[in-house]
Amino acid sequence: MDKVIMKLASERAVVVFVRSNCGMCHAVTSLLQGELGVNAAVHELDKDPRGRDMERELSRRLGGAAVPAVFVGGSLVGGTNRVMSLHLAGDLVPMLKNAGALWL
Template sequence: MPILDSPQHPKCFKPLYKHATCGSTHQANHIHSSLASLLLHFKYHILPHSQTSPSIWHCCTNTMDRVTKMVSERAVVIFSKSSCCMSHTIKTLFCDFGVNPAVHELDEIPRGRDIEQALSRLGCSPSVPAVFIGGELVGGANEVMSLHLNRSLIPMLKKAGALWV
């Protein structure tokens, strides 16, 4: 039984996210995820080796499982904060392209702070906005804007199934 479905975690049955709609009605047909490698990286390379108590691993694995589940929802997933101007800019950019991302406002969801810390451990600095395309971490606002300026973002979105045109 996955940790998220465990009766020990009743909070997991509550909605964990908010979807932002950008007027696009299509859903991605195929979402592939490479978060298993990120989870292994998180478990074995990012956490200090002195922290080996089962409760610490359970807590961290639960958070990473939650992030993995959230990232697999759509072709484009954005972790954001409602008060962050850079997050707003990135959400607007994707909506202007006609992409319908799953947007998770970390300041409005349960365990948002834990998710923000997990994103920081994955290399997101600052932790928001954090953009995943096709299940893979792209990065924050700087990385997304760089991809956009060098004309790599649109092909990446098409490959992930977020754009049809």
């Protein structure tokens, strides 16, 4: 399942794995797509036949909650706490620029 996740995670500069009914997932995708204007690929695991297996693998990699799982430049950045911490510290936008997700 790791190969499937990594293949999906490399399809765009920013890829987010979510569940459609997850409030924190909505907050992270709103930040990335709405506020920052990133054209992220969003994969709803609860609507994918392989979603349960991917969610288990993401949970293992994140050491807890599986969603949201944010990949930037093909590398796992983390979940809500990590993304919000990077944003508040002013480190998220430079990371997105380096990955080619922003041209500001």
